[in-house]
Amino acid sequence: MTSWSTGWRLVLRLCLAVVVAVVFFFPICWLAAISLKSPEEIFAYPPVWIPETPNFSSYLTLFRDGDAWAVWNSLVTAGVSTVLAMVFGTLAAYAIVRYRTGGDHLAIWIISQRMIPPICVAFPIFLLYVSLGLIDTYVGLIVLYTAFNLPYVIWMMRGYIQDIPVDLEQSAMVDGLSRLAVIRKVVLPMVQGGFFATAVFTFIFAWNDFLFALILTRSEVVTYPVQVTGYFGSQSTFWSKIGAMSMLGVLPMMIVVGTMQRFIVRGMSMGAVKG
Amino acid sequence: MADLTLENVEKHYGDVQAVRGVSLHVESGSFVVLVGPSGCGKSTLLRAIAGLEGVSSGSIRIGDRDVTDLAPRQRDIAMVFQSYALYPYLTVLENIAFGLRARKVPDAEIDERVHWAADMLSIGDFLDRYPRELSGGQRQRVAIGRAIVRDASLYLFDEPLSNLDAKLRDGMREELKRLHAEIGRTFVYVTHDQIEAMTLADRIVLLDGGVIEQDGPPLDLFERPKNRFVAGFLGSPPMNMLDVSVNGDEGLIQLADGQQLRAGEGTLPQHNGSCVWGIRPEHVSLSDGEVPSVEGIVDVVQPTGSRLFASVSVSGQRLTAELDAHAAIHVGRPITLSVAVERTVLFDKNDQRLV
Secondary structure, eight states, rough: HHHHHHHHHHHOOOOOOHHHHHHHHHHHHHHHHHHHHHHHHHHHSSSOSSOSSOOHHHHHHHHTTTHHHHHHHHHHHHHHHHHHHHHHHHHHOOOHSSSOOTTTTTHHHHHTTSSOOOOHHHHHHHHHHHHHHHOOOOHHHHHHHHHHHHHHHHHHHHHHHHHHHHHHHHHHHHHHHHHHIIIIIIIHHHHHHHHHHHHHHHHHHHHHHOOOHHHSSSSSSSSHHHHHTTTOOOOOOOBHHHHHHHHHHHHHHHHHHHHHHHHHHHHHHTTOOOO | OOEEEEEEEEETTTTTEEEEEEEEOOOOOEEEEEEEEESSSHHHHHHHHHHHOOEEEEEEEEEEEEEETTTTSOOEEEEOOOTOOOTTTTTTHHHHHHHHHHHOOHHHHHHHHHHHHHHTTTTHHHHHHHHGOOOOHHHHHHHHHHHHHHSSSSSEESSTTTTTTTTHHHHHHHHHHHHHHHOOOOOEEESSSSHHHHHHOSSEEEETTTEEEEEOOOOHHHHHHHHHHHHHHHSSSSEEEEEEEEEETTTTEETTTEEEEETTTTTTOOOOOEEEEEEEEGEEEEEESSSSSEEEEEEEEEEOOEEEEEEETTEEEEEEEETTTTOOOTTTSEEEEOOOGGGEEEETTTBBBBB
């Protein structure tokens, strides 16, 4: 009886997992299919699920016309801003935890910055960027994404660092390390899971940003979400290009999340149970 | 190896004064134990020596260097923490080698010294394991190994045995003593456990309220405590404290209920009046009718196997006696106890100091 109910439970769980997987993967598979379909197959009814002959012309067009640079622009702006936010955010979080910088309330004040709806500051930032000459530059987007991600990084890293027993750091200092070396050789290995999980979410935020990328870029550093919208014309919509560009935008994220999955799961559960 | 000198060290936390003008000289190669109740300032003092806490005033010298304002890494010390402070992401070998790598010691020398420490502490078989795969006692050995592998001037221990169970603690105590004898370095050790202090120390520094109450060889503190606090802190069960009247001229001690004990000539100090009489439980025995004795009623009997502790109500006060395991005594019955008066001490009732 027990093994029978255990078996059914397993089957139910598997069915649920399959349903969830289908729900999440269907849009991506559909996009991939569109990017490889001919124009007739895209609008065919009943729908063509798998293109008869994979058509890579949309991808070739994106690379030939230089549209694929948008993915590179996204990689540069999201990548560099993630690195900067992680470095400065971790140092700031360390200072807040170990030196009590800003007293008890600075961390709350910092995270409250993240609660401002981005659209509220979009216009002032646009004016500021115009006067500073940062419109349509890598620096402009990198600075903005770093600033927007810092509160999140500080808040998350603060929690992870708080969980490190201070004895570990003090022991390392007695053993001969400077404070910076302690952060590098003790703190970072201890928060490794949380650090990478935070970095991934930071990267995703910058990667997916549409609002600021639309307002603050023109032609030089157009990022991939903005580029995709360019294919929605008033006369016609280039579905195969949309599919191809979206796939180029999704693939890096899937690679990043896939390789970091181990850290993300560990990082998200860090601090949940005291070891 | 170096000596340690503290001069007038004070430490304040806001209005709270944790350490009050402590001056102390620790001889090179000695094993000094800072002991005292919780909150007496012993750990603060140790952390100040390590440089993990700044001092509010005073100076700290290790050898001929004034280290008062130096960072921990510049003080040339090694320290064992109460929590072991092992890095969970490193193997035992890497944990022990951590301090040597931080100081850029050549790999060959690291290897040699790690294996020397591991052999000395019998952890050679665990070098490839992670701390989570070790028992409490093994972890403590690794923590000690990480300290002794360094060629430091001074070795600090912050209650290193307090997380171990009683049996392991006894074993580790013995090993620490052997280790000190073998490597002959200067050890400063903090504990709240007076047994640890008595068994390990060449010299005990007993603190209370941020000041040194008494320091000296363990037996000096045990047998000639300067005040009632020291007498009560050292010894288990603690020293009995009975309110008595003393007539030093006639060698008489009188209890509140009128019982009188006549001490031998010259046994009592020349003091007349109220006092607190300090009697160690082991200096009380069943009366054989010849030495000074007191009468009371047995309240509680606690056999430990090797000895028997009897709580006796004497003149409305409690007197604990350490008796033979087979002593024929019964709760609620009268008992006559002999006291080795020459081994007892008297404290002034007002200032609590030794008379």
